[in-house]
Amino acid sequence: MNASCHSASPLQIEHLTKCFRQGEAVIEALRNVSLTIRRGEFVVVMGASGSGKSTLLHVMAGLTRPDGGKVAVDGEDLAAMADSDLTRFRRRRIGLVFQAFNLIPTLTARDNVLLPLLADGRGDSAEGRLNDLLDRLDLRKRAAHRPDALSGGEQQRVAIARALIAQPSIVLADEPTGSLDSVTGQGICRLLQEMCREQQRTIVVVTHEPAVAVWGQRIVVLKDGRVLTEFPTAQFADVHALAAHYQDIVSAP
Amino acid sequence: MNVACKLTLSYALRHPARMLLTSLAMIASACIVVWVVSGYDALASQFGRQAAEYLGRYDFFIVPEDPKAPFLDMDLVASLQKDPDVAEVTPVTQQPTRVVNPNTFPDMDDGPGGPGRRISPLPLGEGPGVRAGRGQRQSGNVLSAHRPHPNSLPKGEGTGPRRGAPAGGRQGGRPPLRFFVPVSPTLVGTDAASPPYPMVKGTWIDPKHPERRGAVIGKNAAEQLDLKLGDEALVIFGPKEFQIKIAGLIEEGPSQMGMGRRMRPPGSDASRTGIEAGPASSAIYVPLALAKHFTRDQAKINLINVQLKPEAKARTAEFRKKWEVQIAKARPIASLLGVEDIKSGMEEGMMGSRVKQQAWAATGLSLLAALFIIFTTLSMGVTERVRQFAVMRAVGLTRGQVAQVIAAEGILLALIGWGGGLLAGWALLAFSASRQPGLFSAGATVGLGCILFTGLSSLGGALAGSLLPAWRSMSVQPLEVLSPHRLLRPNCFWTVFSGAVGLALIAVNPILVFVAPSSFSLDSDNIYYIYMAVGCTTMAVGFLLLTPATIVIVERLLGPVVAWILRFEPRLLRNQLGSNLWRTLGTTTALTVGLGLFVSMQIWGYSMLEPFKPGDWNPDVLVSLQRGGLPDAEIRAVQATAGIRAGRCIPLAVEQPKLASDITGSEGRQSVIQQNNVIMIGLDPEAALSGDDPLLDVKFVEGSAKEAIAKLKQGRYCIVPDHFLRATKLKLGDSFSLIPPNLSPLRAPRSGRGEGQGVRGASPIRTVKYTIIGAVKLPGWHWMTKFSGLRKREGRSAAMVFANYDDVQKDFALRQVNFFWMDVDPGYGAKHMDEAVQVARRLKDEAKAHRPTFGPPTEEDKPLDAQQAAVLLVGDALQKIAERHPGEKQPVNMQGTWTGPAIMFGESVRITTPEIIFDRITGRAGSMIWASCTLPLVTLLITSLGVVNTVMASVRARRWEFGVLRSQGVTRWGLFRMILAEGLLIGLITCVLSLGFGVFSGWCGTGISQYVSFFGGLNPPLVIPWLPLAFGFGLTLLLCLAAALYPAVATGRTEPLRLLQEGRAAL
Known part of the structure; x- marks a missing residue:
């Protein structure tokens, strides 16, 4: 299903809570988080380590279920779905990009990209789209290689292509540049931004690096499992200004 | 292409060594089935022709x-x-x-x-x-x-x-x-x-x-x-x-x-x-x-x-x-x-069913081997690919699709094993038949049976072996994509719980076999079915559940020992196997299928053999005169023969009469204790049983020697073996009747014995009655009577029964003396060694002239000992006495004429000693036990390929760790020893599990054999033959070491940097 079919906000989060147990202790990773992301928006979730930003992304992706509140993607509540429905929904509507790439080492780059469609039984139906993506991400020449023959940047581009191949409503990226050098990382950020602008993709990136955050349109800051604030990036002249502002927010008592 | 197939093929191509090893193991496993089942196919292909031949010209x-x-x-x-x-x-x-x-x-x-x-x-x-x-x-x-x-x-x-x-x-x-x-x-x-x-x-x-x-x-x-x-x-x-x-x-x-x-x-x-x-x-x-x-x-x-x-x-x-x-x-x-009925009768008949049983046994073993080989391989795959499965789940593969990947891998391996096994089996049969045309008496055909049985073992094993890994892969959560590599550390509670349940299940079988039959008065058929359906199953499952605890315990107890022997830090070996519990469990269980059965067969075989070994109760020599016989007057001449210990030679009156009624239940089922006749041994009770060192040193389990001697002297009392009481349910004081054989050529009344008309003209249903006064242990009496000529009328007998000499002589109209029991004087043999050697040479020459083999004491390359020398000299002297009284051949069973288990002096004197019988029975039984162990040992060899897989997987999973160790100063040699130690530990765990399984299943096997086996009823003790077991354990350890050798060498030779890089690249 194409994202353009949905007029509602691609992602709507209301009063979200999520707890973890560590022995006797209960840790509230997310506390009453509410967030709305518009179509074609590039949102960056920032926060210190342990602020709950990765947990928020996992809940948004349907990788784990919230303890309270609602997460709606394209108007559909993920928490209400059965596991098999959620899996199919994730396959078609959500693209995921991980910090550690997480490619299947036995498959070629081409097959890794096609994996969501293969799972859907549509592996042969997207040849044109696949070639477009490979060209767009400059992977055409590397399509037949396995992950261990690719550089980190190439692996992450394969992972992004995999996230986009099913034309999802929303792409969620967890520290997508965390395993990359700064130059390659900037390239990946540029790529995500272009996807957002040119294809009206909704992109949510979790990071703690201002250099990545500056590529987004809006920044949501989490602290201790709550949304501390959110602000547009356009108001900052450069990454240093953004970094200073973020530091001020996070350091505030 | 289906996503599961694509992932399966890509995985197979990515791990060619693992696939090759597993495929080879599967092929070898299927090959066993082809080898065994081809005999059934060949037999079945003959049934049609034989059925027509059987009918002759009729329809x-x-x-x-x-x-x-x-x-x-x-x-x-x-x-x-x-x-x-x-x-x-x-x-x-x-x-x-x-x-x-x-x-x-x-x-x-x-x-x-x-x-x-x-x-x-x-x-x-x-x-x-x-x-x-x-x-x-x-x-x-x-x-x-x-x-x-x-x-x-x-x-x-x-x-x-x-x-x-x-x-x-x-x-x-x-x-x-x-x-x-x-x-x-x-x-x-x-x-x-x-x-x-x-x-x-x-x-x-x-x-x-x-x-x-x-x-x-x-x-x-x-x-x-x-x-x-x-x-x-x-x-x-x-x-x-x-x-x-x-x-x-x-x-x-x-x-x-x-x-x-x-x-x-x-x-x-x-x-x-x-x-x-x-x-x-x-x-x-x-x-x-x-x-x-x-x-x-x-x-x-x-x-x-x-x-x-x-x-x-x-x-x-x-x-x-x-x-x-x-x-x-x-x-x-x-x-x-008609033809079809005969054909199906042949298939169900003895020959067909025996070969079919062998086919099922081979298929069962092969299925188990395939099961654990595939289980190990797939388990390794799941453990290594937890993050991959998590990625698959995260990008949208359903649980079912992930399970399909595992199932497809299992089926791929099964198909390779099936097809490859059939091809390899066919090639093996063709090669063997061309090299040894006489090897397959009924021919060797790869027919429908081979195809079905190999398919059953391969696909059945794959299906069963895939279940748990598939379930584990389905349980992988998408979030695990973000987790570090998951080590399956043994959960203490579950390990203990599973071990406790395992022990409880293991205890079920002995209770069913040894306690339930007497407590619930079950018949032998029911006991057997319950044993097979419940006892064997619970025991197998019990040992499976006990395996995790065994892995943990052996690793903790023997790991440091192995590390010490191989000279490296024990902490480096800690938890390597326990942390990868599934694949260790799969590998050790696979090996235990072969080694455990081997141990079980050995223990069962040697335990069953024990009651047949001649016991210490036997006098040194049993003499049988197979032609003619001696008159009473010659008894003293025999007793006075040089080399016989004074006062330790008694004549025996021997007959093998039928029991008047079926008190042993032989009509329902025959066994070594359920026969329709007994061997009556008439002897002088005082000379045989009295004194501190009686000639017949039997152990009374009921009654006493003193009382028995007194009663035997009174007449018509007898001493029976303990198993005779169990078989007949008779007690001391009970009587049983015997029918004097009506076909004896010795029917005529003995002159001068005052027995009147003897039994000539008597009714064929005339019986004689004996009352039981004692029960003794008589280990080995079966084989002592089998080859000595004591079985005069029938090939088998229910018991050796001792009675008064005069009673037996009179009741069975024996006219002459044909048997003696005696002890010889080794001192005499030592003193006359040269003469004994001459006698041995003469006998050897005679044996060459008349017989292909001869008894062990006369073999030239075996120096005679004093006891053997005395036996030979006594035999030589008795030959001279016997030749003075030529006569008719005496009735005897066929084995009583064989030359191997006795020494013949001339045409008449046949000497049997417990030593010769012991050698004979242990040699023959040993070869039979080893023959039956072939299949388990082949299974062990095949499943050892799984160890190579496990160690390789373990090494691959730890390449980064090995890289770190190398970078921190561990030498290549040190790394090599660490990996060898892992293989050795797998072998040790297998040995411990197999010993436990073998002891219990062998023990229960002897127990159930008492009810269903032809050789049952003698209540054998549990015998653990350590020497053969040491061979099996040694072979297992060697195989495990050999399996670890390549991974150890390969890892040791890899540069530290490469280990680090490859380790990081691994998911």
Whole structure:
């Protein structure tokens, strides 16, 4: 299903809570988080380590279920779905990009990209789209290689292509540049931004690096499992200004 | 392409070594099945041809189905003859009989009328009479040409020339017919105009002239009896003998033995029914009238042969349909059987079922091997790919799709194993057959059986082996994509819990086998089914559940020891196996299938053997005089022989009478303790049992030696083995009756013994009664009696029973002494060693001249010890005494004539010692036990390929760790030893598990054998044969070390940097 079919906000989060147990202790990773992301928006979730930003992304992706509140993607509540429905929904509507790439080492780059469609039984139906993506991400020449023959940047581009191949409503990226050098990382950020602008993709990136955050349109800051604030990036002249502002927010008592 | 197939293929291509090893193991496993099942296929392919051969020229036969009415309605014959499709209907009577060749024995030459004598054909209807004895003209009707057995006919019935036989002498020159158990072809009375099978020589019987006594005999039976065309033979039916003349030799049909649905006890008098009652293969054909006469008209029609007209042969199905119902309605109940029935009978029969059992056993083992090989491989795959599966789940693969990936891998391996196994098996059979043409007696075919059984083992194993890994892969959560590599550390609670449940389950089988039967009075069939269905299952599952705990315990206890032996830091070995529990469990269980069965077979085999080993109760030497015998006057001469310890030589009076009633239950089931006869040993109780060091040093389990001696002296008391009481449910003070053998050539009363008429002329049902006064342990009595000549009448016996010498001599009319028990003086042997060596050489030369083998003490390359020297010298001296009293061959079982397990001095003196028997039984049983261990050992070899996989996977998973160790200063050699240690630990865990499994299953196996095995009932102790087990354990450890060798070398040779890089690249 194409994202353009949905007029509602691609992602709507209301009063979200999520707890973890560590022995006797209960840790509230997310506390009453509410967030709305518009179509074609590039949102960056920032926060210190342990602020709950990765947990928020996992809940948004349907990788784990919230303890309270609602997460709606394209108007559909993920928490209400059965596991098999959620899996199919994730396959078609959500693209995921991980910090550690997480490619299947036995498959070629081409097959890794096609994996969501293969799972859907549509592996042969997207040849044109696949070639477009490979060209767009400059992977055409590397399509037949396995992950261990690719550089980190190439692996992450394969992972992004995999996230986009099913034309999802929303792409969620967890520290997508965390395993990359700064130059390659900037390239990946540029790529995500272009996807957002040119294809009206909704992109949510979790990071703690201002250099990545500056590529987004809006920044949501989490602290201790709550949304501390959110602000547009356009108001900052450069990454240093953004970094200073973020530091001020996070350091505030 | 389906996502599961794509992922499976990509994984297989990515790990070619693992796939290759697993495929090889699967192929080898299927190859075992092909090897074993090809025999079944070959046999099954012969069944069709053999079924047709069995029917001979007939198309159908009709047989009785009711054991209580084992004959047929003659109206059937008339009805069938009216059928226009029928060419011939032949009513037949088949009766068990015994046939002997009188010309075989040299004694026959004594007196006139010896071999070559011919009896004139006489017309039917002439007056009654008996066959002429030697020197007498035969007179009377040939159909009356029977001679009653001495001592067995009622008074008044003619005994012919026997009457005048001098007491104690040759019996009128009559041939000593009963030296050996006679060959027993079936007596077939038929009036068929032509033979059922092709004639080999001579002519078919003439039904119109029964008075000519012409008979046709199967060619194999004729060969066994050394009968040729024109020879005379004696047919023994009941107490009478009848002369016949061999008019022709005929081909024999396939043996009936393989066709019965169950094995009938040999010699069983129960009527044969159904397919068992079909045409006899080993037969002697006579006209119907002659057969009826031989049997005094007892021979009723119990077989009808039906031949269809040539034009009706194509309509056999219609004929069958038409007559099947009609024949089933006949009274007595009968059934119509044709080619297809015989074929299925053969398949269900002994031979077919035995080979089928072997096929199932091989398939079962192969299935288990395949199961654990695939389980190990897939488990490794799941553990290594947790993050991959998490990624798959995260990008949208359902649980089912992830499980499909695992299932597809299992099926791929199964298909490779199936196809490859069939090809490899076919190549192996072809190669073996070309190298050793005689290897496959029934041929070797890769037929439908091979295809089905290999498919079952491969796909069944794959399916079962995939279940748990598939379930584990399905349980992987998408979030695990972000987790570090998950180590499956053993969960303490579950390990303990699983171990406790395992122990509880293991305890079920011994309770079922050793406690339940007596507590709940279960019959042997039920005990066996419960043992198989519940006991074996719970034991197998119990050991499986105990495996995780065993892995953890052995790793913790023996890991440091192994590390110390290989000289590296023990902490580096800690938890390596326990942390990868699934693959370690799979590998050790796979190896335990082979090694555990090996241990189990060894323990079961040696435990079962223990009661058959000659015990210390035996005197040094048992002497049997197989020709003639000694008069009482010579007893002192024997006792005074140099080399025999003074006062330690006693004569024995020996007979093997039948039990008057079936107190052992041998009619229901035969076993080593359930037979219809006993071996009576008459001895001087005082000389045998008294004193601190009695000659017969038996251990009383009930009663006492003192009391037994006193009672035995009183007469008609006896001492029995303890198992005899268990088998018969008799107690001390109970009595049992015996029937003195009515076929003994020693029937005539002993002169000078004052026994009057002896048993001649006595009723054949005369019995003698003995009361039990003691029960003793007699380990090894079976084999001591088997080869020594103590079994005079039957091949097997229920017990060795001790009674007073005079009682046995009198009750069984024994005229002479043929057996002695004695102890020899080793000092005498040492002193006369040179003479003993001379005797040994002489015996050796005689053995070369007459026999292919000889007893162990005379082997030149084995120096004689003092005891053996004394035995030889005593034997030599006894030979001289025996030769003073030549006489007839004494009756003896076949094994009692074999040269290997005894030492023969001349034609008469046969010496058996416990040592010779011990060597014989341990050698033979040992080779049988090892032969039965072949399959488990091959399984062990195959499953050891799984160890290579496991160690390789373990090494691959830890390459980064090894890189770190190398970078921190661990040498290549150190790394090499660490990896070897891991292989060694897998081997040690397998040994511990296998020992436990083997001890319990072997012990329970001996327990259940007491109820169902032919060799059961002797309550054997648990014997753990450490030497053979050490071989199995050593082999396992070597295999595990060898399996770890390549990964160890490869890792040791890899540069540290590469290890680090490859380790990081791994998901």
